[in-house]
Amino acid sequence: MRITLALLLAVATCDGRSPSAPSPEPAAATPAKGDAPAPIAIEASPAPPAAPAAAAAPAATPAALPVAPDGTAMLPCPAGSPDDMACIPGGPFIRGADDGPENARPAATVWAQTFFMDRHEVTYAQYNACMKEKGCPKARPRYTDYDHPNMPMTGVSWFDAVEYCRIMGKHLPSEAQWEKAARGPDGARYPWGNDPVTCERAIYRDASGRGCGLKKQFSKPETGRPWDVGSRPAGVYDLFDMVGNSWEWVADWNSKSWASCGADCEGLDPKGPCADQPTCATTRNKIVRGGSWYWEDEKATGIYRRAHVPSNDPFHHFGFRCAASLDEAAALDAAK
Template sequence: MSVLTELAAFHFLSLILFFLNLYGHLCVAELPENRKSEDSMVLVKGGVTEVGLEKPIIPQDGEGPIRKIDVPSFYIDKTEVTNAQFKRFVDATGYKTEAEKFGNSFVMQSFVSEEINSKITQSVASAPWWLPVDKADWQHPEGPDSSIKSRMDNPVVHVTWNDATEFCRWAGKRLPFEAEWERACNNGRPTRLFPWGNREKDKDGEWLLNIWQGKFPEENLAEDGHVGLAPVASYSSCHLGLHDMVGNVWEWTQDWHSVDHPKKPTITGPASGKDKVKKGGSFMCQKGFCYRYRCAARGNNSPDTSAYNLGFRCVKSEVPHPETDPTDSSTSANKHKTEL
């Protein structure tokens, strides 16, 4: 082969690699400094963050006005906490969730068996699809005749804010502040509806998140591939390596809920309140019913509320150390634990 031929081949190969790199990593190239990750967590670079919207889509939720908050760098879990991770916590501590102590939790009616449904005489007046199911908890998501045995990669649900706080504390982490959560969701771009942009489907018409398709609550078309909860990371994400920031399950945050925002807000939010802020929406949301699966959207529940579509993920201010992370089954701290 001549020198000229070798040079041509080299340049051709370089060109191919250039385009593979360009089109294969467009999503992660936006903020390369944020790509540093430690095992199951991702670094989100800090900065002044615009929380909320100048023109709120659901004003009564307190989406507006925009609050400018200085957010230090932090690490956030790539996925929502799973059943497997929560089981390791329970096995290690003997913790009982509040749903287990109360004896019931809320489940969407269409996911409850006919036998259990026939025994229930109450529902939520303003949302009759929510049923208080006896012995529904994180291990029995649809009630006592259900199990998580084959769903260990699903996000844990039926956990209250108090339960989530205890898990994060055990893991050496904490719940995110709303400003942190929102910065991680929109990557510091407040005009984005979703982590990847403003469309719910990709260019091929495939759904990018787990939400409701069909007339809620009686028609569930499951066009996104899931009738209900989806295993974490079922949908690819080009955004910082994070999955399911919107859709699938609501996620608890640290903040007390308020719709009246101060002129000089702080990252910690209100000093007190009755409810806690939750973010991200769930698989039960759709644009025509609950358009809250957006980065700037918000909901609220009391700290002792548990439900079939409510979970969480944790954050950490300093660099995490995977070798001592009790939530990671591959770490030395879990070598002697029973395999799930």
């Protein structure tokens, strides 16, 4: 044992190294004063994508204009309009009535192109001014107290009415135009709908046999008289007195019924038998529409048709209003 220990000591001496204790673990590096650790960069979370901008609402698409069976497109009402005229939109409407007078049967769908209609019946003052200033035919009512300035001009012939409208840059409405303007597109019996006629709605002879507004002490209550135009509320298309107050001439020659008229009274803008011819082999009468202050309720409708000679002989207190095509209306509007 002693020999072994001696040998180990000898070996260590010869190697020049002495045995030593194990080295301790190095201490963790301490940063120098002022040498702070660099901040750790933190990557920001990406922002959520922006919501897409709300798409602008598409412009309202105007309703498609009707197209007549023959392919003719109805034209829109223009922005401007002649004085005291209303635009009647083109399209189909119901003309006639199956339960109406025989000459107003049957009900049928016909078409009218867009046009304008006078909002009021032509007044005495307007016609009188045309006689003095523009050469309108001479005419006047034959009864006293029928010549107030704003009363409808009554006592004119069909020829007088046609000439007045021509001079004013318009035309006498066709029967189809008149009925469309009086009843609207859905075949109402009156300008205000289907409620019965009353003295609050139109000037006519009421159920008592008395003209609207006539005082009871009058010995002949059936006579009455017309009122100033526009005395009752406007009806469809903002037109006044389309029934009652004064009968109104229209352009067409008379037909015994819509059925007997056939193709001449069908389709787009029908003009009745013989159209615009100066004479007609099938009739000598023109037509007045709408009833008047003198006649009972069955005539104060949008369907009743009355035939009379265009010369107005025998004399009756008929009146009228004018219509205008879109071209006529544009010329009138430009001249304002």
